[in-house]
Amino acid sequence: MLLRYASRREKGKSTCAESAVSRQLSPVRSRTIVGENKANKRESFFLQKALFAASGSTPSEWKMIPFRNCPYRGKEGTTMQACESRRHFLAALGGAMASSFFWGSRSGAAPLLPVSSRFKLSVITDEIAEDFGHALEIASKEFGLGYVELRTMWNKNVINLDEKETAEVRRLLGKFGFQVTDIASPLFKTDWPGAPLSKYSPKAPQFGVDYSFAQQEEVLERSIAIAKAVGTDRVRFFDFWRQDDPKPFREAMDAKLRHTAARAASKKITLLLENEIACNTATGAEAARTLQAVQSPNLKLNWDPGNAAYRGEIAFPDGFAKIPKDRIGHVHCKDVVRKPDGTYEWAAMGRGLIDFVGQFRALAQAGYSGTMSLETHWRGAGSPEESSRQSWAGMKELLGEAGVLG
Secondary structure (H helix, E strand, O other): OOOOOOOHHHOOOOOOHHHHHHHHOOOOOOEEOOOOOHHHHHHHHHHHHHHHHHHOOOHHHOOOOOHHHOOOOOOOOOEEOOOOOHHHHHHHOOOHHHHOOOOOOOOOOOOOOOOOEOOEEEEEHHHOOOOHHHHHHHHHHHOOOOEEEEOEEOOEEHHHOOHHHHHHHHHHHHHHOOEEEEEEEEEOOOOOOOOOOOOOOOOOOEOOEOOOHHHHHHHHHHHHHHHHHOOOOEEEEOOOEOOOOOHHHHHHHHHHHHHHHHHHHHOOOEEEEEOOOOEOOOOHHHHHHHHHHOOOOOEEEEEOHHHHHHOOOOHHHHHHHHOOHHHEEEEEEOEEEEOOOOOEEEEOOOOOOOOHHHHHHHHHHOOOOOEEEEOOOOOOOOOHHHHHHHHHHHHHHHHHHHOOEO
């Protein structure tokens, strides 16, 4: 296996995964998408007529959607994965409506047109299903998304995929016309050496991995390698399992974060620090402190209002107000409710206590136009797929209310 699974029995072992991957996996082929020409406009127009016809719209309701809204067409000077076939072009347009002439969606309802937003909307695929192809189909045809975040697939962590599995991931991303926002790696989800064992340190692997502190360099190498293989330059990471009193170790931990950011910068990788309930940076206030201590330009925040609220902070507006807005590099979306006993549990988007309408508006007003992923977590609808379906519906409604769609 190119990227072998690391269990507790493997702690202390180390391999240089990045060099092995770079030798055996070529980067995702990309090309610069050229500007609109008459043929593109003509094809876009006739495809959209078919899409609206499939949705049951009348001719008077048809409205030409600019070709620039096709997920495959980037801003001037950007590169995006090339459409390999007409079938992929249909997928990139959310072409489930056109294809519904032939098979329709799983739920029996007409599939949706791609969602247009000032944000690059995404979903963590394993929140829908571990079957990666099925998760992409739902995200494309039902959710209308053009981006996905990768954490696990086929019950295997993304950084442990072998060469064949990585090739299959790339094939499926191309089939459905997706770009990858970032690799949701487990980097630094580990205990700090010399500190008391954290009460949040898991007794079993999380998301298919369990690496020791000594193996974190390997985790970084693997994360960078798989990021490059799937065409992204961003890797999510954490701030070590939470200590009741991190002060005696804080300076050393900050130095490690700075060192790691420098390592990533040498590979042209941006690190996204997630404020995680079980880690030392969990809230907006704690994120502001860490960002102040670690000024590396390629270290940005993966702002997660749900995690901050779960830790007891009023995520918006209080936690958000403390964060330097120019350091936000990614956003996770999940909602929470507070139970009568004072503890928290996950909720579908729009059914919890977080003011996401205000949060979305504030992000837009701050000039943020980056990636934003649904990270459902809630399982109240009986299955990950249905729970994510309902949570996405809630998120889309909130985005619309905030005026950041279209």
